[in-house]
Amino acid sequence: MASQGAAGGRSLFPIAVDCGRNAIFFAIAVSTIQRILITGSTGGVGQLAVAYALKQGYTVRALTRNVAKARPLFDQRVELVTADLRLPDTLPAVVADMDAVLCCSGTTAFPSDKWQVDLPDQPWEQAFTWSRVLFDADYRQMYAKNSPMVADGQGVTNLIHAAKQSNAQRFVFVSSLGVERKQQFPFSVLNTYGVLDAKAVAETTLRSSGLSYTIVRPGRLIDGPYTSYDLNTLIKASTDGKQAVVLGSGDRLLGQTSRKDVAAACVESLGDGATVGKVFEIINQGKRPATLDWSQLFATLQ
Numbered sequence: 001m002a003s004q005g006a007a008g009g010r011s012l013f014p015i016a017v018d019c020g021r022n023a024i025f026f027a028i029a030v031s032t033i034q035r036i037l038i039t040g041s042t043g044g045v046g047q048l049a050v051a052y053a054l055k056q057g058y059t060v061r062a063l064t065r066n067v068a069k070a071r072p073l074f075d076q077r078v079e080l081v082t083a084d085l086r087l088p089d090t091l092p093a094v095v096a097d098m099d100a101v102l103c104c105s106g107t108t109a110f111p112s113d114k115w116q117v118d119l120p121d122q123p124w125e126q127a128f129t130w131s132r133v134l135f136d137a138d139y140r141q142m143y144a145k146n147s148p149m150v151a152d153g154q155g156v157t158n159l160i161h162a163a164k165q166s167n168a169q170r171f172v173f174v175s176s177l178g179v180e181r182k183q184q185f186p187f188s189v190l191n192t193y194g195v196l197d198a199k200a201v202a203e204t205t206l207r208s209s210g211l212s213y214t215i216v217r218p219g220r221l222i223d224g225p226y227t228s229y230d231l232n233t234l235i236k237a238s239t240d241g242k243q244a245v246v247l248g249s250g251d252r253l254l255g256q257t258s259r260k261d262v263a264a265a266c267v268e269s270l271g272d273g274a275t276v277g278k279v280f281e282i283i284n285q286g287k288r289p290a291t292l293d294w295s296q297l298f299a300t301l302q
C-alpha cells in the first residue's frame with residue numbers, strides 16, 4: 001500500500017528491506033508526490049480529477065488556455081496557469097516544481113469547433129472549408145489548428161518533453177481504448193480523423209521518455225460534467241454510479257467509462273507503485289461494490 005506523505009500527498013514505492021535476524025525494515029520513500037499539474041482541467045475528466053486530487057490532499061496547478069473561463073470552475077485552492085500544449089515555450093514554466101503531471105486534455109475525435117478551423121465570413125465559403133477539412137487530409141493538417149494529431153499527438157509530446165526536463169517524478173496520461181485495435185470496428189470509425197493514431201504517438205513517446213508513467217485507456221466516456229455537445233451529451237449516458245470498475249490490459253475490453261472513475265483512477269495511480277510503467281484499460285461493468293478498493297484493482301494489473 002502506498003503511504004501518506006508528510007504534506008498530504010503520497011509516498012511511492014515504500015521499500016522494506018529485511019536485514020537478516022533483526023528483521024529491520026527500512027521504509028524508503030523513493031519519491032513523494034505532492035504537487036500535481038493537471039492539463040485539460042476545464043474539461044470533463046480534468047475538472048473531476050482536480051476535485052479528486054484536492055480531496056486526496058494534493059496541491060493542484062491547473063493548466064488552461066483560458067484563465068477567465070477556468071476561474072469560475074475552481075476555488076482559491078487551485079493555482080491556475082496559462083499554457084497551450086501546442087506551444088512548447090509555454091510549458092517549462094508551468095511544469096516547473098511539479099512532482100507529477102496528469103494529462104487529461106484532448107480535442108474531439110470528429111470535426112468540431114474545438115479543432116479551431118479558421119472559417120471565412122460567408123456561409124457558403126464556410127461549408128466549403130468544412131468539406132475540405134472533412135475529406136482532404138492535407139488541408140486538415142494545415143488548417144485545423146487543434147486537430148487530434150496536433151493536440152493529442154504533438155501537444156502531449158511537447159508536454160512529455162517538458163516534464164522530462166523538469167523534476168516531474170510521475171506522468172499519468174489519459175489515452176483511449178482501441179489504440180492497439182485501430183483497424184477493428186468500432187475503433188476504425190473512431191480513428192477516421194486519427195485520434196487513435198495521435199494517442200498512439202503520445203503513448204510511444206511517453207513509454208520511451210524515461211519518465212515514471214501510467215497510461216489509462218478509458219472506453220467511450222459517460223457521465224458529467226458534460227463539456228462537449230455530441231450525441232453522448234444529448235442522451236446523457238450514465239452508470240448512475242451503479243456499475244463496477246473493471247481494469248484490463250492488452251486492449252481487449254470493450255465498453256463505456258464514467259468520467260468520474262477515469263479521474264479517480266488517474267489520481268489514485270499517482271500514489272500506487274503498482275501502476276508505475278503500466279498501461280491499462282478501464283470500463284464500467286457489473287455490480288458496483290459499496291466502496292472501490294483501488295489498490296486491490298491495481299494489484300491485478302499485468
Ligand SMILES: NC(=O)c1ccc[n+]([C@@H]2O[C@H](COP(=O)([O-])OP(=O)(O)OC[C@H]3O[C@@H](n4cnc5c(N)ncnc54)[C@H](OP(=O)(O)O)[C@@H]3O)[C@@H](O)[C@H]2O)c1
Nearest residue numbers: 040041042043044045065084085105106176219220221227
Ligand atoms: N470522449 C470520449 O468518449 C473519450 C474516450 C476515450 C478517451 N478520451 C480522452 O479522455 C480525455 C478527457 O476527455 P473529456 O471528454 O473529459 O475532454 P473535454 O471535456 O473535451 O476537455 C478537453 C480539455 O482539453 C483541453 N485542451 C484542448 N486542446 C488543448 C491544447 N491545445 N492545450 C491545452 N489544453 C487543451 C481543453 O481546454 P480548453 O478549455 O482550453 O478548451 C479541455 O480542458 C481526453 O484526452 C480524451 O481524448 C475521451
